[in-house]
Amino acid sequence: MTNNLIISGRGLCRYYRRGSETVKALDGVDIDVRAGESVCVLGPSGSGKTTLINLLSALDAPTAGTLTIDGRRVDGLAERELVNIRRGTLGYVFQQFHLIPTLTVAENVALPLLFLGRTADSGELTRVLEAVGLSERATHLPRELSGGQMQRVAIGRALIARPRVLIADEPTGNLDRQTGDAVFELFLNAVRRDGVALVLTTHNLTLAARCDRTVTLADGRVTPDA
Numbered sequence: 001m002t003n004n005l006i007i008s009g010r011g012l013c014r015y016y017r018r019g020s021e022t023v024k025a026l027d028g029v030d031i032d033v034r035a036g037e038s039v040c041v042l043g044p045s046g047s048g049k050t051t052l053i054n055l056l057s058a059l060d061a062p063t064a065g066t067l068t069i070d071g072r073r074v075d076g077l078a079e080r081e082l083v084n085i086r087r088g089t090l091g092y093v094f095q096q097f098h099l100i101p102t103l104t105v106a107e108n109v110a111l112p113l114l115f116l117g118r119t120a121d122s123g124e125l126t127r128v129l130e131a132v133g134l135s136e137r138a139t140h141l142p143r144e145l146s147g148g149q150m151q152r153v154a155i156g157r158a159l160i161a162r163p164r165v166l167i168a169d170e171p172t173g174n175l176d177r178q179t180g181d182a183v184f185e186l187f188l189n190a191v192r193r194d195g196v197a198l199v200l201t202t203h204n205l206t207l208a209a210r211c212d213r214t215v216t217l218a219d220g221r222v223t224p225d226a
């Protein structure tokens, strides 16, 4: 195994049972992502992008196949161990921000450290707030922010624990084009600056083209890029 390989999935399958029917949401996907690399997952609605993202972020387990994240086999791990992988190795950002409405921007960003039994030293928090352009908004509540700012809080929260992998499912889906563009740039900065491995999905082909690579899904399988 190349030592900077952070994610390695082989033959990843995720089948859902719906009554007597089996939905093959993912059907034998191979994926490798290296440190300092950005990979964009593309494909039509229902092609399996979110299903794949949920496997790569250890939120869901594959029906079949093997998955290694940061050198650890995660397929077959118990939920308790997956939680540790999620907290220690992964940072994620979802389409609907998921901020805690009663916490300030700074508190939302620092939240993951609480789960790790740490508190943010002020330098760390300042660095992340600066990186996502929210230094001036540190004491604001989420409801006082625009959508783009909320998403930047979510990115800050994903970065605070210095994850090796950053995962995002349509992080710009709820943002206008210009705001989405700026948010996308923050992701790419994390790849350049911190050498994280980034996997995200988008329906925006212009944004996708700014990633190092794209992986296109159709009916749960990888299709050769055109």
Ligand SMILES: Nc1ncnc2c1ncn2[C@@H]1O[C@H](COP(=O)(O)OP(=O)(O)OP(=O)(O)O)[C@@H](O)[C@H]1O
Pocket (backbone or CB within 6 Å): 016, 017, 018, 023, 024, 025, 043, 044, 045, 046, 047, 048, 049, 050, 051, 052
């Ligand atoms: N919990 C579930 N139970 C049954 N089928 C599911 C479930 N979740 C997803 N699916 C099915 O799996 C397939 C892939 O869904 P997925 O959400 O991964 O697609 P997607 O590529 O993310 O689509 P979109 O672009 O609309 O977000 C779809 O056919 C979907 O209906």
Ligand SMILES: [Mg+2]
Pocket (backbone or CB within 6 Å): 049, 050, 051, 169
């Ligand atoms: Mg989806």
